[in-house]
Amino acid sequence: MKIIKKIPYNSISFKLITTILIMTIPLILLLIYSNTYASQVVRSQVASSYQNIMESYMNQLDRDLENTNMYIHNMIALDDNFLSIEQSRSDADYSMAKILFVNDLKQQLPLYSVIDAFWVYKISKQDLISVYNYRPAYTKQLDINSYFIDYLENNWSNESGTYKWQSHKIGEKYYIAYFIKRGDVYFGAWIDLNRLNSRIEISDLGPKSGSWFISSDGNIMANQWGLADNQIKEKISTIENLSFENSEDAVIIREKSVNSDTSLVSAIPNETILENIPLLQRMSWMLIVLSLFVIPVCLYIIRKIILIPIYRLVKAMKHIQNNNLNYRISEYKSADEYILMNKTFNRMLSQIEQLKIDVYEEKINKQHEELQHLKLQINPHFFLNSLNILYSLAKLKDYELIKELTLSLIKYFQFVFRNKSTFVSLKDEVGHTTNYLKIQELRYLNQFSYTIIVPTYLEDTRIPPLLILTFVENAVKHAVSLDEEIQINVEVKIIEKKDAPFLNINIVDTGVGFSEELLTKLNSHQTIVNEQGEHTGIWNIDRRLTLLYDGHAYLEFRNNQPSGAIVEVFIPLS
Structure with missing residues (x-):
């Protein structure tokens, strides 16, 4: 009982050691448990984790598309330069409005990094305006512009009012685009799906993993081609309602876009998921054994680096509590923060001593000044x-x-x-x-x-x-x-x-x-x-x-x- 009473339960050292043990012992037990259980659950965990990444990416993409839609609608409804382009009667007015409108688009373009370009087409003048975030080759520009002009004049319709981005195949590439018409002016934007897919970094789990954009009818439009197995490619194109499923060959995940007619699909082969399990098991056992030796060493280092300087500072404070302002913390080798703290503490004590002297002198000077002031007045x-x-x-x-x-x-x-x-x-x-x-x-x-x-x-x-x-x-x-x-x-x-x-x-x-x-x-x-x-x-x-x-x-x-x-x-x- 006497020994227990001497334990300083409220001291920093007791709380620090107890906290470390409370944190490390459950971790060791958890490592032992997880080591036996990991091989059974890792596959489903990877699928769930990958699903969250896919969902997060698609949510961000849908937010970017929705923000672009709102910007396009606001420009059509509220922008004076757009209205001038639509209603201008003279070439001079049209040219000036066009220049101002392009300048507005260039200023706002960095805020919409997801899109490749804003695209404006005036039917009566057969005039096209393009402002690029990512400019393709010149020949590709001509193909894209020609395709969208033909599409808008002959096939475009928004009677359904869905306001979704539609997929388009131009040459060997796929794009998604969104257009709105006011009067005889079309205004919208388009995105290269290959470029968009190249920004996805979720295939880092292995060299054979990959991601794809697919259309609503199952066509692969853009890919980070990692899987070479045609059976997996065929399986991707047949997925409909399931968000993800664990097939015999791979974990396949699909996330639909709310604001476009596309879906993003990723596939992770089983061999990629499970290839590191034996190594992880061995590493876990080594970590458990190593922790039994590391904990005492860490406690010793913590005592030397953190606790001993604190004890010295507490000792100095006790001297101050006893009105011993002449006490100073002696210099010793320690961390830079404690050296700064000790120097500041010593300097503070010197300043307090000087301040007491200054306050006393100030009182005398103040009385003298008041007397002198009365004499003067x-x-x-x-x-x-x-x-x-x-x-x-x-x-x-x-x-x-x-x-x-x-x-x-x-x-x-x-x-x-x-x-x-x-x-x-x-x-x-x-x-x-x-x-x-x-x-x-x-x-x-x-x-x-x-x-x-x-x-x-x-x-x-x-x-x-x-x-x-x-x-x-x-x-x-x-x-x-x-x-x-x-x-x-x-x-x-x-x-x-x-x-x-x-x-x-x-x-x-x-x-x-x-x-x-x-x-x-x-x-x-x-x-x-x-x-x-x-x-x-x-x-x-x-x-x-x-x-x-x-x-x-x-x-x-x-x-x-x-x-x-x-x-x-x-x-x-x-």
């Missing part, structure tokens, strides 16, 4: 200047302006403190920027003016917060002076760049512009933050755009003419 000079303006307005008792300034300040700081999203709507960003400019208007009376143009349909577009404000604030700080009035303009629109839609934000002022040195650094994305923190906002925007849009969003800086600065922001919309 809550400018004490801006706040104090606003309070001074409020004080001056209070002394003047200009309560309307006080209310307006206070409301703008409230909205400004609400946006700064409450908005922690990665993206805001363009409408909110423009509103925040407008509040800032209203405050600055009260500070710099009549020293600058501004316009902000944003189409209504773009107001819900999502952009990073403080994107526009940063550059407007930079323009106010560096461009506005008491010497002359300047203009600040903001315009947002959609443009096409690199075959893709981009949101384009233009911030233009009429101040002094950028120095050449600063302009070079800005366009080359160099760090330009000085000790006083100037241009920190621009660096922050450039960095955020790179991270948020995977390098697809970018900034462009240049000087305006005759003076001033232009900043353009390009954000992909797709």
Whole structure:
């Protein structure tokens, strides 16, 4: 009982060995049984198997014939070029329709590989159109065309409405053909039975096996001639209702076509079926004996190749479960898949270690960035200047302006403190920027003016917060002076760049512009933050755009003419 309890029933090794034994032992028993029984049933099995092959082939052939019939009927009923051929009154119209119709047939011909050619004949013009999949010799073409023209003009009839392919003998060869008439135009297709029969590969069971196409009256029309016994040939021609029968000489199989008046017959001589039975019996006994030695060897190989690498991987996982991330699977000779798995496992552990460090550092950096962001946005000079303006307005008792300034300040700081999203709507960003400019208007009376143009349909577009404000604030700080009035303009629109839609934000002022040195650094994305923190906002925007849009969003800086600065922001919309 103690030994049984130690067996790891749920382990891969136990399940793998058990599965192999469950699969191999019944196979060995089956070989022993089948070895004694094979000689009695092999003949009927071959016949049944061959019957399935024949049935499958004929079903495929009937599907191909039916598809061709449907195509012919559809072309007659629906194709404009065919209707033009039928109803054309001038030679020019007829020639053009003929060219277009032939082009249509050539395009569709590869889809109907079973047929040799599409065939169109217009009685009134005595004109024949042939489009070939398999082109016969020129003299044979003339014989085939002459025969079918004579047949259609004198013998063709479809009063029965059976829509079957009919067999025809032209010279020494047999063909099956299908035609439909509309007006004075015949349209159809024909197939060379010898070529069709040559595609059948079911005579591989022996050199004396063969297959034949026969007509409804028993005539052999095309053959893969293997049997030389005339009695078997005669027997083939007399088969009527039986699908197959086991004669004294051969297994003979017949499969009728649903869509034509032909049948396919195959014959396999008994000597071909039974000639390998003694050899198979000896091979079966050898296989049984060999399997008794092979099974232990296979189990050993499986253990070495599959199980031992898995055990090592399981061992490593147990170390990880115990929080030992320093453990690594040592290199050893194994299959390429396990080598890749072990390397990937070790690399994954290294990445997890590094990730833990990166996450810790990221938390610290994030806190630092949030603090720095607050420092950047809550400018004490801006706040104090606003309070001074409020004080001056209070002394003047200009309560309307006080209310307006206070409301703008409230909205400004609400946006700064409450908005922690990665993206805001363009409408909110423009509103925040407008509040800032209203405050600055009260500070710099009549020293600058501004316009902000944003189409209504773009107001819900999502952009990073403080994107526009940063550059407007930079323009106010560096461009506005008491010497002359300047203009600040903001315009947002959609443009096409690199075959893709981009949101384009233009911030233009009429101040002094950028120095050449600063302009070079800005366009080359160099760090330009000085000790006083100037241009920190621009660096922050450039960095955020790179991270948020995977390098697809970018900034462009240049000087305006005759003076001033232009900043353009390009954000992909797709």
